[in-house]
Amino acid sequence: MITGGAGFLGARLARELLADGTLAVAGSAARPVGQLTLADQAPVPADLATDERVSVLRGELGELLRPGGPGWAALTGASVIFHLAAAVSAECEADFDLGLRANLGATQALLAACRAAGSKPVLVFASSLAVFGNSADHPLPAVVDDQTMPNPQTSYGVQKVIGEQLLADYTRKGYLRGRAVRLMTVCVRPGRPNGAASGFLSGIIREPLAGQRAVCPVDAHTEVALCSPSRAVAALRRAAETSGAAWGGRSAVNLPALTVTVGDMVAALERAAGPAVTRLIDWAPDPGITRIVTSWPARFLSERAEYLGLLPDPDFGSIVRSYLAETGTEGGRPGR
């Protein structure tokens, strides 16, 4: 099962699982992906919805997954659940109730449903670098490592921390097998802008390449921690496949980050696509977005992830080239 299965990462993960056809669950031998349930409030892309191995559940998780509800049978039969459904950072800052409902409430409902089902699934939870933050009482270290204390400065980050804590406790109690991974900002996201404060980090690449203007709301010197879509999906799969012993504990795993400045990103875009493209970027600082984005750390030393074989993207040029290959003339599929 994939919650948020209609989203960009969820759909990409679904396509990879269906293409490979197998998944090795928590250190066991690889098994065929017989059935894949995509739960989302939004419609699932047509290529997935029409795959005979895919079932679609549309609605709120709490309603879908209640005992006897429309998703109950799928939940009780799921050996792995990827919990990607979430409202994103800027949305949650603008609408406090949305964040409580879509992040906290939906995660609580999913965990309670797994416990009620009694099937002890592997539950991969997509947490975020937004669990970290800088404040006077807890200054962010120069480099975030596996021992750095979460200190979220946004509602989204708070809700991700809470999800991690609940997941760890449900795991400790034996109700499920939790694996929380903290994703970096995934870039380049195809498709349309979403409500994430980090959304512009994809927009300033994607829109100019499509001949459209894009606003960059932060200073060129702003450092960010990025991860390509392919590496983000690989990390989610690795989390599901790793044995409990190799996973190394109930706390969340920081994924590796490529650290770049926004100026570095634009320079790489210019090398790949020329100055006519980067001239489409409008530099217009936005204090609200800047506050959120600069509250997140940019430099990571992610040793647990490296031990699991997960490495950062080598440079931003490679990310731009992958994006061009996947969405351009080389036969990739545009995002929704």
Next chain:
Amino acid sequence: MITGGAGFLGARLARELLADGTLAVAGSAARPVGQLTLADQAPVPADLATDERVSVLRGELGELLRPGGPGWAALTGASVIFHLAAAVSAECEADFDLGLRANLGATQALLAACRAAGSKPVLVFASSLAVFGNSADHPLPAVVDDQTMPNPQTSYGVQKVIGEQLLADYTRKGYLRGRAVRLMTVCVRPGRPNGAASGFLSGIIREPLAGQRAVCPVDAHTEVALCSPSRAVAALRRAAETSGAAWGGRSAVNLPALTVTVGDMVAALERAAGPAVTRLIDWAPDPGITRIVTSWPARFLSERAEYLGLLPDPDFGSIVRSYLAETGTEGGRPGR
């Protein structure tokens, strides 16, 4: 308002506030304590219930504090709320649903009610040293300081961490003025044993002094972090009285701890009351209790608390003497 106002700490806090008659809220000038609302599922002690300044709300917080509910008017009029209501550690280990409902659910309901009320009260949240713990992925340092990462190893501790995070976010959004304090094990608690894993730390003093046998379920070398009832209540009051600037951030404040071994405690009891009393202690190790209690840290360096003028008890002998004075021949009031 005091939630958990019928409990030992809540009732003691209420008596002190009523006796003093004033409280300086968040750095403002001292104001009279005109009205005190005690919310609890249990009955409030008679001396408090009959005080004309006291109103009693009996029931679950979520029901009491819903808009238009029986406690709505009291909530909207409260300038300070002490949120002490909780299910305790061993109870929550034995009954997972109880912890989710009584700790997580009730705290969420209180926070939502404060936001709906719009009155921006000071909300003092009694958190706990149980937010800390030792695990292979996050070993506990030798001394816990203000920068140590919470890493709870019990459901109770997880629920306290979540309460802290929600409180910080509601504070950041301006819905209330949160002050979370992490209490040490309060000792000596008068009255009857409760369901806390740490309950024996009071029982091995209280019961022998009353001529009754008591079980000590941990080894004499076990170190624990204690705080006397009077200092715990003083810390709660200080949290309410301190200005936001002096409080120093939205994260929880570790209170100071007196670090002693259980053997030290029994030796102090013997000095105060003689060997006939300490011979009433039965040493019978309990692996479950030992696991919970030894997962908590025992040594603290609590600089933020010291800056606020909060200091640890000087030694365990002074705690025993205070207990004797408060419950014995010197006119103290026995706990419920």
